[in-house]
Amino acid sequence: DQQVKQNSPSLSVQEGRISILNCDYTNSMFDYFLWYKKYPAEGPTFLISISSIKDKNEDGRFTVFLNKSAKHLSLHIVPSQPGDSAVYFCAARTGTGANNLFFGTGTRLTVIP
């Protein structure tokens, strides 16, 4: 059973506009959430993260929002650039010592020039 869900397989956005990628989770024991970006034929690269004790974390053009009561997080990219076109994975961990991550199925973002 998928504990982390990304219900939108794809998203297209015009360059310069905001991209919003969504992620839902079911396990209330998750205490840390991460977003990874993946280009074809490469491994995922870490983008941004947020602890469950916060509701927002910002890093340049990327902001992650966490709504614990709704078990929902989102990644905002402003402004979107063509180089942002990639697959974005949401991931979560339960806080055990091994730092195991549970991943969503990914959302393919296409930024149109």
Place this chain on the structure above:
Amino acid sequence: DAGITQSPRHKVTETGTPVTLRCHQTENHRYMYWYRQDPGHGLRLIHYSYGVKDTDKGEVSDGYSVSRSKTEDFLLTLESATSSQTSVYFCAISGRASGNSYNEQFFGPGTRLTVL
């Protein structure tokens, strides 16, 4: 970039043959992981290691075994490959989380395995 390499990068094999994938790190990180990526499933954890000779199962461990005899190397073995194990395999590493400090996982470039 974290120093992680995977070998081979591509492999085609036949059903029933044994296959070993290698992950090598130069970061001296304690934790190492093997994931597989499949359409519709994202990345799923196969096995992980929390130290030399210390390993444990992940979400989809059936049909796979691992070994870690040195800090820098983590091997994934398919004892008898099946077509359902056709996938892209990623290795990841992570430092130790302590207190309220969490460490993201860094991923290798992946190995594309095809089992005919």
